Amino acid sequence: MIIATALCIVIALYVQKYPETPASRPFIYMMLIGAGWTALYGLSIITIWYPLRLFFSMAMYIPSRLMAPAILFLALEYSGKERWITTKNVILILIIPVIAIIASMTSPWHNLFRYNFNLDTSGPIPILYYTPGPIFTLSNIYNAVVILGSLLIMLFSLRDRALKAQSTLLLIIGIFIPIIVEILFTNNITPIKGYNFAASTIVFTGGAYLVALMKYRLFGFVSIARSTVLEHISDLVVVFDNQVQIVDCNPAALQALGLNPKNYVGIPNDFVPEPWRSFFDAQAALGTGQRDVALNIKGENKVFDLSVKTIIDSHSRTLGTLFLLHDITSLRASEQQVQQLLEEKNLLLREVHHRIKNNMSVIASLLSLQSDTVQDDAAKTALQEARNRVQSMSVLYDRLYRSDGANEMPLDEYLSPLIDKLVAMFPIDPYINVEKHLEPIVLNARILFSLGIIVNELLTNAFKYAFKRGERGTVRIIAESEGPRITVKVIDSGGRYQEPVNEGAQTGFGLQVVQLMARQIGASFAIQRAGVQVQETVATLSFTKA
Template sequence: MDKDLETGPEPWAAGGVEGCTVLGDARERQRLAFELCPEAMSINRLSDGVCLDVNQRFSEMLGYGRDEVLGRTSLGLDLWVDPGQRERFAQALRATGRLEGFEASLLHRDGSSQRGDISARIVNLDGEPCVVSVFREMSRSRHAEFQVGSNELERTDGDRSYRLLVDNAFEGIAVIREEHICFANPRFLQICGYSREELAHKSIFDLIHPEERGKILLRHKQRLSGVRMPMTYDMRGLCKSGQEIWLLVNSESIDWCGGSAVLICVSDISRQKRAEEALRKSQMLYQAIVEDQTELVCRFTPDTRLTFINDAFARFFGCAKDELLGMRFLDLVPEADQEDLSAYLAGFCRERPSNCLEHCVLSTNGRKTWLQRCDRALLDDDGQIVEFQCVGRDTTKRRLYEEQIVKSLQEKEILLREIHHRVKNNLQIISSLLHLQAATDQSGAHRDLFVESQNRILTMALVHEELYRSDDLASIDLLAYMRKLLDRLLSAMGDRRRIQGMVDGESVALTIDAAIPSGLIVNELVTNSFKHAFGHHAAGRISISVSRSGERAILEISDTGRGLPEGYDFRTAKSLGLQLVVRLVKQLHGSIELVPGAGTHFRLNFPVR
């Protein structure tokens, strides 16, 4: 036997710690330490992987009895979900002789998968290299209570093997008697941060958080008095630095050096507790955000069955949560809209995981309401949709307001069209009265005045007619208006075969405030051209050009007649027509100029309103 593995008294056994050997010749205590480890442990020969021993937790976790495992390999038992994972584990272990936290999935006897991590070391047992492995489940909620009794399976290995297991265990192992620590393995020392000498003068309660001491003391006393207590529990401890740590404790009453004691195995679960606390806070925050939302939040499966709803969702449909959970979302939609909603959901995929829609839904009382929703598909690793998450809002009021606004606008549009129609008719009646009045003038002295007034009225009436017929009641197309206006003026004034009209340019939208003045200006200038630009029976052309420069409209009215006399200032002219032109240009906040050249050419420039 190697000198460093002999079971003589340890140096730290003096000075307050009972003078027992680390494990002495008490094979039963060593067996208890092996059996009470809260994780699955196994010992395998390194050369061929044959299993030499397993603890009770191994059998509980994987479903195989000890006799079924001994003498067989993990491959022979088909323990690995992925055999390639075993090869990677073996390679890594051989390379370093020690491995911690290797993630693996093992198969239970019933075929279910057990996921966790493996820590292992290569040690010499009786001169033969062996692998000591500890398999730790991902969830410690599966830790079972370990039963220890005198009828446990007998061990065939010597004290030396069990001492190696205890000293190299990944869990802290200690023996406690009368509040004093009689034995502690290296991992226990590492967890609490004390040396063996320091620990010899400590009570076990020095390592327990003050808020936990009363509860642990009561449990300790009850256990020593024979009361059966839970073997596995969580508690808060204190390490040497004073830092609070969380421990998973597995304990059992044992005989130690002729007296009652408690054997404990501890695991540092501080990281897990911190993760659980962070998860709990995150869940509370998420729940508070979701439940306090005024928006409707739900989740549903691809067949639209609801798996989660918040309070706002339940209130919207007027049901309790329990009534809605499990229902199909499609059943909450009018039958006429179900096909459209199904097609909408069918369009989700990895490339397009989110979309929005507004549609009708039915409350429990059959009332039709509107829901605006944004959905996101939740995908698995293969890109398959496993669930939908939906956030929506009640848009019923908005839809009602929109319908009222549309209805009101339709009514106003009908009314406005009717007004334009009536104004046009009234202006045409006035024009007809002027025409009749002109017909009664036998001398013909005032006939031209009546005709000019009649044309001005018809020019205004044409604007109202264009607005009445337009899809946009607020504006008219200046180019189209000029074409109709010139056509009517030429028809009213004489032989169209002698005087030709031409209108070109681009469409410019004008409001009624700009259309009537600009139309009256064109009326006066075209009338003047017809009356004065051409001699009796002379032919010619009157042209109108429409264009736009930025936010201003440009109208050019020209003829091929004799032109104005040299030095003639149209702004000071005495004629009513030109005076109207000057005043109407001011009303438009525009400008007008006489362009030099053959014939008469006016350019009108005014802002588009």
């Protein structure tokens, strides 16, 4: 009895190291209840003083009636059905045990539990005879049904690959043996009359649980009844304890590491096959985090998305390390293929831009040559303006060809050289100053195409009509953004426009082109005079960035 009691207490104290592990708490309660029962039973069989013997006999039924609920809660948590353990269900399960305990402790005053007590001290073991009452019989049947249901739950859990079959069988055996002996004793089937061998069999129960705890790591920090998803995912899951010993692996990891599913638990990392041994050492040294790692496994190069996490309990104690590897070899190969296709596409697009730019340069050169051959001033001016328009488009394709982005670029990188080229080609008076205030707003090539033509037309008008010969002045080109709204202004200090010009007014060809390009990009456009002391002409283009 002393050995059985001490063994139950030692096991309960050992399992207390894992308070967060499912089923560990009901297991601790079961072992403490077993220790209380064996201790009280041992005291009762050595006591010959009737009042004390009767007290021990009544008190012995406190742990005896609580054993069945503890076993049921253990089975539910162990098999992953802890959601059934609600406050309402716990109360319902404990009703009959509590009634039986109260009836037992008040037995001398009624006939409901046990009565007609008679202590026989004539034999080698003092025997306390009694007559069973209805509550005693009911509670025995209730205990048998609850324990049988608990064992069936645990037997069915053997089908769950997420549970270790060896640990489950040892748990079942540890519960089954004392219960069978107890049932036999209740029916007066025992080798020694009056002696309940169920208390002695607790020693075998303790031995079975020690094997489960030490050899199969029952109630280590490995989660009991892990989700079957973990068992069937292709990701590799490996868990090491603080001694760098493997305590858990899912099937995918066991296959990749080449470990035996039957005896991998407790293997130190030093005995793990290469390249995994060096891999785990190196990644543990790098610490927790997420990173891509490359491994050569059986001659095949693999890329994994690795997550390394420290397992910590509720008391901030480090229990071990989790390695989670997700195979991203195919993903990385696809990304490389997409990147290669994108680079080829950008190369082809840049080549198209280059050819368009060359063709436009040819057209601009032809228009320039043609303008030099004509004598009529109006025709010469028309050809030069057409050349400037083509030149503005040529600058765009030249900048797109030279830029890294194949279909968009900053506004300032396009308009600035375009303005410089236009100023260089236009015979403006040296007293005219050109200022650029351009923000680096990234825009699509389609919008830049229209903006280039618009700015070309507005600058051309300003250079031609804003100033008299020899007059000093300034032309400012402003491009700014406020949120998604973008505003482009061309402002000259000549102030020669007499009437406001808007989208509905009758204008010359140049401004008709501006209005057409503005509509294409969904922009509003207007020209107006501004200023009091110094009159300015302000051409404003405003649109929303898509």
